Amino acid sequence: MDSLTQITLGAAVGEVVLGKKLGNRALLWGAIAGTIPDLDVIGNAFMTEIQSLAFHRGISHSLLFAVVFPLLLAFLTQWLYRDRQLHQERWYRLITTGLSVIFIILALFIVNFISYTLGGLYGLGVLLLCTLYLLYKSSYWLVYNYIQKSQPIIDLSWKDWYWLFFWCILTHPILDSFTAYGTQLFAPFSDTRIAFNNISVADPLYTLPYIVFLTAVIMTHRSSKKRRVYNYLALGLSSLYMLFTVYNKYRVDNIMEDTIATRQIEAIRFTTNPSILNNILWSGTIETDSSYLQGSYSFFDKDPIFKLSEIPKNHDLISHAYEDDETINILKWFSDGYYAILRRKDGNLQINDMRYGRFSEERDGEDDYIFRFPISKDSKGYYSLVKAEGGPPPGNEDEIFGQLITRIKGI
Numbered sequence: 502m503d504s505l506t507q508i509t510l511g512a513a514v515g516e517v518v519l520g521k522k523l524g525n526r527a528l529l530w531g532a533i534a535g536t537i538p539d540l541d542v543i544g545n546a547f548m549t550e551i552q553s554l555a556f557h558r559g560i561s562h563s564l565l566f567a568v569v570f571p572l573l574l575a576f577l578t579q580w581l582y583r584d585r586q587l588h589q590e591r592w593y594r595l596i597t598t599g600l601s602v603i604f605i606i607l608a609l610f611i612v613n614f615i616s617y618t619l620g621g622l623y624g625l626g627v628l629l630l631c632t633l634y635l636l637y638k639s640s641y642w643l644v645y646n647y648i649q650k651s652q653p654i655i656d657l658s659w660k661d662w663y664w665l666f667f668w669c670i671l672t673h674p675i676l677d678s679f680t681a682y683g684t685q686l687f688a689p690f691s692d693t694r695i696a697f698n699n700i701s702v703a704d705p706l707y708t709l710p711y712i713v714f715l716t717a718v719i720m721t722h723r724s725s726k727k728r729r730v731y732n733y734l735a736l737g738l739s740s741l742y743m744l745f746t747v748y749n750k751y752r753v754d755n756i757m758e759d760t761i762a763t764r765q766i767e768a769i770r771f772t773t774n775p776s777i778l779n780n781i782l783w784s785g786t787i788e789t790d791s792s793y794l795q796g797s798y799s800f801f802d803k804d805p806i807f808k809l810s811e812i813p814k815n816h817d818l819i820s821h822a823y824e825d826d827e828t829i830n831i832l833k834w835f836s837d838g839y840y841a842i843l844r845r846k847d848g849n850l851q852i853n854d855m856r857y858g859r860f861s862e863e864r865d866g867e868d869d870y871i872f873r874f875p876i877s878k879d880s881k882g883y884y885s886l887v888k889a890e891g892g893p894p895p896g897n898e899d900e901i902f903g904q905l906i907t908r909i910k911g912i
Contacts, residue, residue: 508532512531512711513735516531520729528718541556541559541561550889551828552827554831554889558677558682559689559692562674562685562688565688566670570666571665574662602640602643679700680700680774683695694837699750700780714734718735749780768787772786772839782797782909783797792811793855794811795810818842822884826883828886832852832874840852841855850875850876853872872889
């Protein structure tokens with residue numbers, strides 16, 4: 502899932518574990534722990550781009566990492582609070598207040614973006630005044646109750662800290678496993694990626710309960726019962742939505758099976774997953790011997806059937822590749838075997854991840870695939886990744902987003 506969602510989930514879990522003892526610090530440390538697995542992107546500076554593609558959502562997203570890494574984090578935080586009591590220093594409080602305000606601004610920005618997407622300028626206008634009021638109240642609370650007041654001594658056990666970091670880190674890869682991207686939960690013992698394909702990597706309706714109710718949690722005293730009610734509402738509503746997406750996945754898979762039967766397609770296998778930012782429009786890919794049938798289905802479509810078009814595999818274009826070619830093997834693995842190849846205008850080959858397909862069924866250019874990987878061959882006959890490309894080409898974002906909204910409506 503996107504970083505904001507992982508941060509908010511970590512904050513909510515941190516509140517469950519240590520909210521009564523730490524107050525808003527539990528939210529802060531939970532948010533930090535919730536984003537730690539995604540810091541594997543730091544490895545990009547020391548790897549080739551193709552190696553980075555394989556490394557992301559690897560060991561840092563594993564069950565082993567969730568068990569082991571909190572051992573160190575618990576030791577450091579216990580030293581920070583119990584031995585040094587740095588949280589009482591004014592400079593420390595200023596830094597954490599600044600980080601909290603930044604988080605609140607980002608969260609409220611997402612809320613307004615959702616409002617604008619669903620309700621246009623009218624929806625944005627209705628929410629904007631509430632947003633400004635919440636930003637004022639939360640900032641005032643942080644300054645008055647945190648910066649200007651002396652902070653109590655914190656003496657938590659190593660075990661308390663361990664459980665906070667364990668649960669906040671563990672929930673990160675578990676949540677990622679519900680997306681189509683996949684998560685190597687069992688690394689380093691297995692590179693199998695667990696992917697349930699029922700929710701997009703960014704779905705505002707899953708994130709929204711965290712944004713709304715955690716804002717209320719921040720402004721509520723740790724001893725208040727309302728604080729725990731707000732937090733459980735955030736977790737409960739987001740979990741209910743997750744169950745709703747699982748049900749949608751079941752419905753869509755049935756529709757795909759009906760599509761295959763109706764069109765009498767000799768399918769080897771198929772996959773479905775929701776398009777970005779929603780759970781209404783779904784992408785579907787059917788593999789046959791020589792091609793893929795790829796398309797979409799919206800719950801607002803008049804006919805309960807996938808709209809499909811054929812895309813040749815063209816696997817023969819790399820049939821001569823060496824068995825130990827790192828780039829080819831990683832791209833095959835990354836796409837779970839759902840890959841098609843085309844020759845680009847510049848003469849290079851391009852491998853497209855067919856699990857995600859194209860932005861539109863009517864367009865089949867080299868830039869029309871959602872995940873695309875141009876590759877070039879060196880003098881020794883090995884391939885290398887030119888650049889991993891995902892999302893709309895620069896300059897086409899507004900057009901493609903408009904097409905997405907139109908297709909969601911069943912048009």
